[in-house]
Amino acid sequence: MEDEVARAIDEVNKEKLEKFRTETQNTVKNLAHEIYRLDEEVYKQLGSSLGRVFSGDKKREIHSIISALNDPDGYKIRNDLVLISNMARTIKNKNMRKSVMQEYSQILKKVRSLPESFAGNDIMDYELAGLNQLNLKTRFASNHTIICIGRTYGSGGTDIGFALADKLHINYYDAEVIKESENILEALENEKKKNFLSRVIYDFGKYHGLAKEDAQFFKQSELILEKALTEDFVIMGRCADKILTNNHIPHISIFITAPFEIRAKRIASIKHNISLRQARKLLKKIDAASKRHYRNYTLQRWGDIQNYDLCINSACFGIEGSVELILRSMNR
Amino acid sequence: MSVLYCIPFLGLLLSIAIFPLINGRLWEKIQPWVMIFWCLCFLIPYGAKYGLSVAAESTLESIVGDYITFIVLLFGLFTVAGNITIDGDLAGAPRTNCVLLFIGMLLSSVIGTTGASMLMIRPLIKMNTWRKNKAHVMVFFIFLVSNMGGCLTPIGDPPLLMGFSRGINFFYSLSFSHILLFNAMLLLCIFYLTDRHFFRKEVAEGARPDISKPGNNISIKGLHNLIFIALIISAVILSGILPSVEPFAKGLHIYGSVVFTYTQMIEIVIILLSALGAYLTTPAVIREANHFTWGAITEVAILFIGIFITMHPALVILRDAGKSLKLSSPYQMFWSTGLLSSFLDNTPTYLVFLTTAGSLGSQAGVYTSLGLVPAQMLTAISCGAVFMGANSYIGNAPNMMVKAISEENGIKMPGFFGYIFWAIKILIPIFIIDTFVFFL
Numbered sequence: 001m002e003d004e005v006a007r008a009i010d011e012v013n014k015e016k017l018e019k020f021r022t023e024t025q026n027t028v029k030n031l032a033h034e035i036y037r038l039d040e041e042v043y044k045q046l047g048s049s050l051g052r053v054f055s056g057d058k059k060r061e062i063h064s065i066i067s068a069l070n071d072p073d074g075y076k077i078r079n080d081l082v083l084i085s086n087m088a089r090t091i092k093n094k095n096m097r098k099s100v101m102q103e104y105s106q107i108l109k110k111v112r113s114l115p116e117s118f119a120g121n122d123i124m125d126y127e128l129a130g131l132n133q134l135n136l137k138t139r140f141a142s143n144h145t146i147i148c149i150g151r152t153y154g155s156g157g158t159d160i161g162f163a164l165a166d167k168l169h170i171n172y173y174d175a176e177v178i179k180e181s182e183n184i185l186e187a188l189e190n191e192k193k194k195n196f197l198s199r200v201i202y203d204f205g206k207y208h209g210l211a212k213e214d215a216q217f218f219k220q221s222e223l224i225l226e227k228a229l230t231e232d233f234v235i236m237g238r239c240a241d242k243i244l245t246n247n248h249i250p251h252i253s254i255f256i257t258a259p260f261e262i263r264a265k266r267i268a269s270i271k272h273n274i275s276l277r278q279a280r281k282l283l284k285k286i287d288a289a290s291k292r293h294y295r296n297y298t299l300q301r302w303g304d305i306q307n308y309d310l311c312i313n314s315a316c317f318g319i320e321g322s323v324e325l326i327l328r329s330m331n332r
Numbered sequence: 333m334s335v336l337y338c339i340p341f342l343g344l345l346l347s348i349a350i351f352p353l354i355n356g357r358l359w360e361k362i363q364p365w366v367m368i369f370w371c372l373c374f375l376i377p378y379g380a381k382y383g384l385s386v387a388a389e390s391t392l393e394s395i396v397g398d399y400i401t402f403i404v405l406l407f408g409l410f411t412v413a414g415n416i417t418i419d420g421d422l423a424g425a426p427r428t429n430c431v432l433l434f435i436g437m438l439l440s441s442v443i444g445t446t447g448a449s450m451l452m453i454r455p456l457i458k459m460n461t462w463r464k465n466k467a468h469v470m471v472f473f474i475f476l477v478s479n480m481g482g483c484l485t486p487i488g489d490p491p492l493l494m495g496f497s498r499g500i501n502f503f504y505s506l507s508f509s510h511i512l513l514f515n516a517m518l519l520l521c522i523f524y525l526t527d528r529h530f531f532r533k534e535v536a537e538g539a540r541p542d543i544s545k546p547g548n549n550i551s552i553k554g555l556h557n558l559i560f561i562a563l564i565i566s567a568v569i570l571s572g573i574l575p576s577v578e579p580f581a582k583g584l585h586i587y588g589s590v591v592f593t594y595t596q597m598i599e600i601v602i603i604l605l606s607a608l609g610a611y612l613t614t615p616a617v618i619r620e621a622n623h624f625t626w627g628a629i630t631e632v633a634i635l636f637i638g639i640f641i642t643m644h645p646a647l648v649i650l651r652d653a654g655k656s657l658k659l660s661s662p663y664q665m666f667w668s669t670g671l672l673s674s675f676l677d678n679t680p681t682y683l684v685f686l687t688t689a690g691s692l693g694s695q696a697g698v699y700t701s702l703g704l705v706p707a708q709m710l711t712a713i714s715c716g717a718v719f720m721g722a723n724s725y726i727g728n729a730p731n732m733m734v735k736a737i738s739e740e741n742g743i744k745m746p747g748f749f750g751y752i753f754w755a756i757k758i759l760i761p762i763f764i765i766d767t768f769v770f771f772l
Contacts, residue, residue, distance in 0.1 A: 209423055
């Protein structure tokens with residue numbers, strides 16, 4: 001009897017906790033929008049793009065405000081609010097300044113009234129789970145099907161990705177994305193400069209002062225995000241999983257690999273003109289480049305199982321089997 | 333004079349360092365009162381001991397002799413540079429920032445550290461708008477553009493102008509080029525690695541610049557204001573040349589030995605007219621695009637009037653003790669001039685040590701009106717005064733301006749001690765290397 005009562009109390013407490021968590025998360029979400037709007041208003045009143053605190057993409061910035069609000073320490077959000085108020089105090093129009101400062105004070109009050117921490121003890125990271133299309137609750141609710149595949153060279157990842165796209169009747173992107181971004185970046189390439197100095201200055205300006213590979217990465221990110229809004233697709237590499245996660249776009253991230261020796265043998269058999277030794281060398285070189293590229297733009301370890309929804313040893317399933325496994329995971 | 337008279341100066345520095353940490357908004361409101369308080373803490377006991385007229389003379393000497401020309405120059409360059417805006421799609425990244433810092437550094441010797449800082453700070457802020465971590469960019473900007481870059485010509489930094497007016501050849505400071513390049517190379521390498529670390533972190537978190545338009549069209553608006561900058565620089569050069577010409581050495585007698593010289597008047601009039609000219613001939617939209625307000629200059633004007641008045645006893649003590657310090661080697665001169673220039677006005681500090689070096693009775697060296705100064709000694713004094721102005725926010729005039737403009741534009745700058753910590757971490761090891769390479 002006592003056990004049942006205790007269980008019932010637990011249930012009620014759980015429900016209460018869940019309700020409290022949902023309410024607080026809604027409050028935090030609204031507050032994040034209010035903070036973003038305040039920054040936007042201050043920037044509009046000042047008529048200058050200089051000094052805007054949340055200058056990036058709206059959706060991403062609101063998520064970053066939510067994360068900052070969720071931080072029990074609250075240091076970051078306090079700093080951001082101070083910067084906004086510093087800017088607001090320079091608004092010339094007195095009435096406008098007053099109204100903005102009033103809004104700022106109200107927001108500050110709301111921030112202070114937030115509970116220090118409302119995180120539960122579930123292992124599930126709600127934000128991450130929301131982005132995962134394999135998650136039963138939100139599976140393909142309203143978004144496009146986007147599958148990001150990372151793979152080691154020779155593991156058959158490319159064939160698996162291509163076959164998967166074919167089975168799902170969706171687009172497949174690989175080097176295409178690079179080509180498209182390069183086309184845009186090189187739009188002015190034809191305009192060749194004669195002397196060395198003008199060539200250096202021209203090259204510097206061509207990529208907006210950025211290193212070519214950085215400019216390429218930013219351009220690719222832009223293209224991937226554009227495509228994510230309009231179509232379903234499978235994309236190979238390009239750090240697409242991280243780009244989509246950063247921009248809160250639901251997707252499935254998969255990593256495909258196989259034991260080194262098996263991959264080397266496969267490469268040697270596919271590329272008739274190279275020996276097994278050369279294949280091993282090639283594998284090491286290409287894997288190292290992929291690792292470096294992924295690390296550079298994500299600060300995460302390439303192939304680390306923690307970064308993916310699904311990791312497959314293609315040597316166990318083969319190309320067809322791996323496709324089947326992914327489709328079954330997706331309930332297709 | 334007793335060292336105790338330096339307590340108000342220390343109190344003022346501590347106020348600048350600690351108050352903003354306790355309550356930034358309150359500090360903004362009470363700044364003028366805190367300055368008045370520390371000034372009175374110095375003037376009342378000083379007046380009681382030496383008499384009111386001496387205290388009044390000391391205050392007027394600080395204000396008329398040093399502060400007015402200092403703040404007018406800062407005001408002029410701040411106003412004119414605020415009317416020039418650079419548009420373009422350059423994205424703030426390690427490479428672009430390095431290039432901009434290097435250009436700014438070279439510009440410092442052409443239009444002065446203050447001029448280059450005021451001109452380059454806004455484009456740098458604009459380029460880095462998309463970045464989250466920007467404070468380090470501004471800190472290195474202070475190191476390179478607001479200080480070190482000014483060591484190549486007398487226009488670069490006021491101490492060198494003082495040296496020029498004491499007979500040192502105008503182009504002599506160009507012989508410091510190798511030292512500047514060595515320091516710049518080290519600093520830019522450290523900057524590149526630091527900036528790359530933050531850049532990678534931001535990119536991994538999803539930040540990206542707007543590079544939607546192909547190519548890059550850089551356009552400068554308000555370019556005609558460069559004429560006003562040239563006018564201000566000519567006024568600065570005149571202030572170094574005219575005092576040696578008979579009629580301009582005289583001036584309006586204010587009180588006791590305090591004279592408002594004709595040279596100062598000419599300099600002030602040219603600068604103020606240039607500022608007014610820039611303001612009237614430039615459309616307001618350019619200032620709006622620059623987010624131009626008077627906030628930064630007001631803050632610096634308030635802080636520095638207190639610093640100039642309370643710093644007076646420290647400078648008098650230094651002047652009196654100059655000869656008895658028995659400094660005879662370049663590395664001693666480099667560190668003494670440098671460390672004192674980190675917190676005191678580097679112009680009188682430079683003069684004290686130049687006078688000391690001139691009185692050593694050297695048989696060979698660079699000619700100055702204070703005597704022959706060994707070349708390595710002159711290099712050490714000049715580099716110490718110019719380079720180590722970067723050690724604190726109050727070490728050189730543009731440092732505080734860069735801090736104020738950055739904060740006004742949404743960048744969370746390190747506090748007073750936080751900045752000194754950056755200097756200790758990065759500059760001091762470089763100065764130690766300099767000592768071994770150039771001054772031992």
